[in-house]
Amino acid sequence: MRQADHTEVKQWLTQRGLADVEPTPLLATRLAVRRHAKVADSLLLAAFLIGAALTHALSLPAGGTSWLPLLVLAALVVGLLVAQWLLGGWVRRADQRAGGELPRRVAHPVELGWRAVLGRPHAMFAIATFAGALLLALSVLPIADATLRNGAVVVLIGLAGTGVGIVLQLRQVLASPAVAEDEASLTADVIMRVEDARALVTPSLVWSLPAIFLYGESLGWWNAVSVALVVAGVIALCLVQFKTADVGTTARRAMATR
Amino acid sequence: MIVIDAGSPTPPYEQLRAQLARQIQDRSLAVGTRLPTIRRLAADLSLAVNTVGRAYRELEEAGLIETRGRAGSFVSAAGEPALEQARRAARDYAAFIASVGIDHTEAIRIVEAALAVTGSPGTDR
Numbered sequence: 001m002r003q004a005d006h007t008e009v010k011q012w013l014t015q016r017g018l019a020d021v022e023p024t025p026l027l028a029t030r031l032a033v034r035r036h037a038k039v040a041d042s043l044l045l046a047a048f049l050i051g052a053a054l055t056h057a058l059s060l061p062a063g064g065t066s067w068l069p070l071l072v073l074a075a076l077v078v079g080l081l082v083a084q085w086l087l088g089g090w091v092r093r094a095d096q097r098a099g100g101e102l103p104r105r106v107a108h109p110v111e112l113g114w115r116a117v118l119g120r121p122h123a124m125f126a127i128a129t130f131a132g133a134l135l136l137a138l139s140v141l142p143i144a145d146a147t148l149r150n151g152a153v154v155v156l157i158g159l160a161g162t163g164v165g166i167v168l169q170l171r172q173v174l175a176s177p178a179v180a181e182d183e184a185s186l187t188a189d190v191i192m193r194v195e196d197a198r199a200l201v202t203p204s205l206v207w208s209l210p211a212i213f214l215y216g217e218s219l220g221w222w223n224a225v226s227v228a229l230v231v232a233g234v235i236a237l238c239l240v241q242f243k244t245a246d247v248g249t250t251a252r253r254a255m256a257t258r
Numbered sequence: 259m260i261v262i263d264a265g266s267p268t269p270p271y272e273q274l275r276a277q278l279a280r281q282i283q284d285r286s287l288a289v290g291t292r293l294p295t296i297r298r299l300a301a302d303l304s305l306a307v308n309t310v311g312r313a314y315r316e317l318e319e320a321g322l323i324e325t326r327g328r329a330g331s332f333v334s335a336a337g338e339p340a341l342e343q344a345r346r347a348a349r350d351y352a353a354f355i356a357s358v359g360i361d362h363t364e365a366i367r368i369v370e371a372a373l374a375v376t377g378s379p380g381t382d383r
Contacts, residue, residue: 099304107260107302109281111294111330177301183259 001025005032016191017248021184026098030179030192033094037087038199044087045204048080052212056151070150073213077158080205081165088169091196092176099179106180108255112190116254117174118197121240126166126201128236132229133206134159140214140222148222151213158209166200173197190251198247207233262303270305275313282322282333291333293323 001009001023009023012031055072099105114123137155140148173196180186210226245253260277262270281287293314294302300310314331317323324334355365 102304103264105262105264105303105305107262107294107299109260109278109287109293111292111298175298177298177304182261186259 001028013188016188016246016251018184018187018191021188024181024185026102026179026181026185027188029098030095030188033091034192034196037091040087041084044080044083045208048076048205049208049212051076056212056215070154073150073154074157077154077161077209081161085165085169088172092172095179096177099177102179102181104181105178106182106186107178108186108190112174112193112254114170114174114197117190117193117250118170118201119244119250121244122198122201125236125240126203129203129206129229129233130159130163132233133210136210136214136222136225136229143220143222145218148214148220151215155209155213158205158213162205162209169200170197173200187251187255190254191247194247194250194254202237203233260299260303262305270303271309271312271316274299274303274305274310275316278313278317279320279322282317287333289333289335292329293331293333295330 005028006023009027009031013019013021013023013027052073055069055076058069133155137152137159140152143149173193176193178186178189180189207230210222210229214222214226244250260274262273264270266273268276278287278293287293293299296307296310296314299305300307303310314323314325318325318331322334323331325331351369352365355362360368
């Protein structure tokens, strides 16, 4: 293992209360895959936001009567969701490959459900964020502005796709095989599971969609609400993270069989 | 925690059965605890589904776990009567040892030899 990888894994372990655990190539591989996936995910989201904003801006002079921009926007949303799904699958496959090389496999004797891994506060936060964005998009639909209505339709398509994508990916995170060779790597495995699950329900697209698409010919209450949803969401997320146990503690609690 | 060592001479199903049985007996796995599905545990431990299925079947036959259809497999309350039966059998054995005049060290050695032959949970055959 390279010195840089060793230092990085050691730092990761120390930050999660596993300072006494020695970094292993298995952990280095798994963390590197996650790091690359996180960068790729951020780039995908940035590309989506730029593409969506460009499509939306270029279609505005047409007065929102054409279906083409709407189709392009919907295709962008679907493309982003598919790319995110593939990225998640790539991480799981890399984990499985790393696990397949272990001569000794370790697992937890109890099934870890969503309550133990994700936790109720994070789940409630995700549902509330979705519900807020969904209600906003639905309440904008009756407004006469065609551009705004088209935007609301894209938000609804995006939210539906994101919702399904998160549920499916969360299922994958919970059901993916444990990749561990001893107690320390099993704890690290559960920590990664908790982090992956929390990252999935942390909204990025759900906050971005209303802010980008609910923009009509004039500013209205919907613009204020979409910004307020993001501000309230950030505050709520900070509170949830502050009030709930850190990932290390959550993972250890999930591992306690009694 | 369940550990499957590919280099061990003990077959994987027996490693799994013995470890689960020990955890059920020593209450690390409480009565009513839901065990992972056979497919899930097989994936976690990189074992064949049939291997995990055999371990579960033997645990079920021993009354340590029970399968409730699609709800999954759970640690059975039958594990506790099994312990009580074992204690009763031990009391009978102790009474027999006293009646025939065998000393304690020899009596324990006989039990250990018998356990080694039958393969108690956590002991390699």
